[in-house]
Amino acid sequence: MTVCAIEITTTAPFTIAADGSYAARLAGDGEARYPERWTLAGPEPYAVPLPLAQPEEADSEVLALADGRVLIHRRVERRHAFALLYPTGGAADGPRTGELPLGAVEPGEEGVRICLLPPSPDGCGAFALAASAAGTTVWRVAGGPFGPVARIPGRCSGGVWLDRAGRLLALDRELDGTTKAVAVDLGRGGEVSPLLQIAEGSDDRLLLADPDSGLLLIRSDAPGEPRLGWGVLGSSRPVRFPECLRGEAGTPFAVQPGQALMPETCGVALRLEEGGIGLWRPADRHVFRLAAPEGWLGTGLWSPQGRLHLPYATPETPCGIAGLTLPAAPPPPVRLDPPPPAAPRPVPLQQAPL
Structure with a gap:
């Protein structure tokens, strides 16, 4: 595999279905944009364009579902419309695109931001976030009855799934001048509970x-500056902020699955600000920095075996997947004499347990 330093070539997100079988993006340039579905489950990836009679706006969002359909979110004047796209059977002039309208959300006030949440872990559900200073509503837009499923006080952003069933959703809630991650139980009417409380006035x-x-x-500013850290869901141990991540401007985009009860061994992929890729494990004390493949689309997917799959698109290869493997950590230095026993170290009060 040949890699080189690149810039991300698309402004629209590239989304991968929960099971890694399909992906979707908004392809094309300028005023000639169209949804494109990638099939990733076969021996070689391939792309299927899903154009309609009218080109899509550059701010449209797409989301890949595990059944091969693509959810699209369009803004039509003040309304936000959602529909499912899928390739139809071969016609005389080639394959066509089918469209199934699902519903629309019309903000009732100014300043409401509506965006899709990451793909639901169950593979068929899809949700959107309608956030404003007055409060945030989680809408189900596919995989069940169209409509609101939770209402949360405060302006929320982000969106991370905490389980495999698509029931527990973490959101970053801005309330009273600070931002804290909270857990929202969609199975209990949107019940909200604290998730991160590292320091009283910190943004977590x-x-x-x-x-x-x-x-x-x-990411928290509890240590005195915004830093990347890690913790374990349900653990009583405090959040840790490794020195190797201090000053790191990267954003994590993929975590290795399948490492049950072994969070320290999970591979983590970081999208570095300068365009490269960082690979790291919580058990390691350093970050491996690697060049990204040409035409990288800015995201990727770990396999349980520890291989990172990176989608890319170039004029020569419009649908490609490059692979990276996290290098083995170097062995620790040999110590001839055993180190003295470490003195007990109290947990700082500013780093409360999760």
């Missing part, structure tokens, strides 16, 4: 979570 955001191991990737 959840960036990623792995339901298998419980690993949480966090």
